[in-house]
Amino acid sequence: MTAAIPEPEITSVNRPYWEGLKQGQLMFARCRQCGNTWFPARPECPGCLQDDWAWTPSAGQGRLISWVVYHIAFHPAFRDRLPYNVALVAIDEGPRLIANIAAPHDALHADMRLRLDIAHIGAFALARFAPA
Amino acid sequence: MRGEIVIAGIGNTRYGRHPDRDTVSLNVEACRHALADAAVDKDAVDAVFVKTPSSAREFMYGQKVSEALGLQPRIAGAWDQGGAANITLLTFAAMAIMAGQCEIALVCYADNPKTGSAAHFARPRGNDAAYGWFSTAAGYAMIHRNHVDQFGTAPDAFAAVAMACRRNGAANPQAQLRAPLTLDAYMASPFVVEPLRRDDCCLISDGGAAVVVMSARRAREMGVAAPVPILGFGHGQVSWDLQARSSLTRLPAVEAAAHDAFAMAGLSTRQIDVAQIYDCFTITVLATLEAYGFCAHGESGRFVRDGALEIGGALPVNTAGGLLSETGMPGMQLILEGVRQMRGTAATQVRGAKHCLVTNQGGTMHTHSSLILGA
CATH class of the missing domain: 3.40.47.10 (Thiolase/Chalcone synthase)
Structure with missing residues (x-):
């Protein structure tokens, strides 16, 4: 039996993010005071330090900033997936996140357009992307 | 001071x-x-x-x-x-x-x-471990790739860093890895987290x-x-993780540290005779050289050609082998080699060297500290 993918640690702060993904929605944090946007969830806005912010739905469009391809597995759950990619993606609303890209590695290039492609993995869902 | x-x-x-x-x-x-x-x-x-x-x-x-x-x-x-x-x-x-x-x-x-x-170096990166986002190396690989994409930096440039360090390490009786590296051997070195090859990565x-x-x-x-005098020092931090940085290859933390160190020392980069540049990965050296102004942003691939980093080149670096060859210990060995260069007692001595730059950095280029020593 293969090892399970490490599950995200759900907290009171990040729960809406993970629940949103299960329902097909990627959400980022937007500060009501200063307009700052960010991933991942944190209780205070790192721009103005206020705690007056809201989860905001993303349209699910973005572009590829950079990516890497793992040739060794640092966790047994990823041994069968080698080689696999991990990417840095900027969504069009501004903030950036770590993700996987569902595409052949030789098709990846900087600034390529991406669309959200949520993957459901057991009890949780992950924001992955695919070529737009 | x-x-x-x-x-x-x-x-x-x-x-x-x-x-x-x-x-x-x-x-x-x-x-x-x-x-x-x-x-x-x-x-x-x-x-x-x-x-x-x-x-x-x-x-x-x-x-x-x-x-x-x-x-x-x-x-x-x-x-x-x-x-x-x-x-x-x-x-x-x-x-x-x-x-x-x-x-x-x-x-x-x-x-x-x-x-x-060594679990620290293979650690999960928070909840992004669900994507398979593990290890210290992967963050640097993300920057390495971005440098190649933006500036067309060739594998030879990364190899030039590794080859200079490995040549110096081979000449250092104290070094953990005493094996010079050829360009062919570098190119044949397996990927760890692509584009990082094994020979881009420092020792443990x-x-x-x-x-x-x-x-x-x-x-x-x-x-x-x-005694070896401290002529200047400086510090800088980029607290943001990679996701929150607007640029992966511009290093404001390094620029800030460099500015303060050179201002205190009253020196310019042209007066640096030898440098010990933190080399956890080869990209770290290239990006650091740019941020210090030894060359322009994006130009390090050209700067390191033709043996610039070797003994006798424009800027000899990591004369005892650095993290890539002497020891993977993060940073103190570079200070020690800077002292030996200024005393004139290094195994691979840069003749007549009067000023040595030493750089330390941590995280994924989150932290930086800069030191200039005199003879």
Whole structure:
């Protein structure tokens, strides 16, 4: 039996993010005071330090900033997936996140357009992307 | 405070594997050698600044090292800033001495990830572990790729860094890895986290190293044989993780540290004769050279061609082999080699070198500290 993918640690702060993904929605944090946007969830806005912010739905469009391809597995759950990619993606609303890209590695290039492609993995869902 | 503080002594354990030693013991051995090198009695030491080891975090670690040294220092403690910590602690010692809070400081570091735990380097990156986002190497691979995309940086440029370090390490009897590297061997080196090849990645090592710090005046009074003056230093931080940075290849933390260090020293990059540049990965060296202004942003691939980093080149770097060849220990070995270059006693000596730049950095280029030594 293969090892399970490490599950995200759900907290009171990040729960809406993970629940949103299960329902097909990627959400980022937007500060009501200063307009700052960010991933991942944190209780205070790192721009103005206020705690007056809201989860905001993303349209699910973005572009590829950079990516890497793992040739060794640092966790047994990823041994069968080698080689696999991990990417840095900027969504069009501004903030950036770590993700996987569902595409052949030789098709990846900087600034390529991406669309959200949520993957459901057991009890949780992950924001992955695919070529737009 | 240019030149008012000196490194009076340096010492280190053997580099490589120490399966039967803990990090406190390695720190004590390194301090013993540094004190002997300075010809300073340990009872004169009144400050102990220690970098926390990566292999096993311990509460009150600076006090444990002080106790093992049999000291009751006025100032002692441990500091965690990743790989930038050693130069930072050296500057804390210098500032404490200038402020009259202590007179003779030991700054030391020891670690044993090779025979102890190297889990830190393979760690999950928060909840992004669900994507398979693990390890220290992967963050640098993300920057490496972005540099190649933006500037067309060729594999030869990354290889040039590794080859210069490995050639110097091969000539250093103390080095853990004494095997020169060819371009063909680099290109055949397997990917770890692509685009990082095995030969882009530093060693993992057990060992310890230490320096003795005091005022130049005190060193004269005590008859210290080979004091090396600190001409300048500087610090910088980019707290943001990769996801929150607007650029992966522009390094404002490094630019800030470089500015302050060169301003204090009253020098320009053209006056640097030899440099010890933190080389956890080859991209770190290329990006650091750009941020210091040795070449323009994006130009390091051209700068390092034609042996610029080799002995006899425009800027000889990592003359004892650096993290890629001497020891993977994060940063203190670079300070020690800077001292040897300024004394004129290095195994691979840059003849007539008067100014040495030493850089330390940590995280995924989160932290940076800069040091300029004089002869």
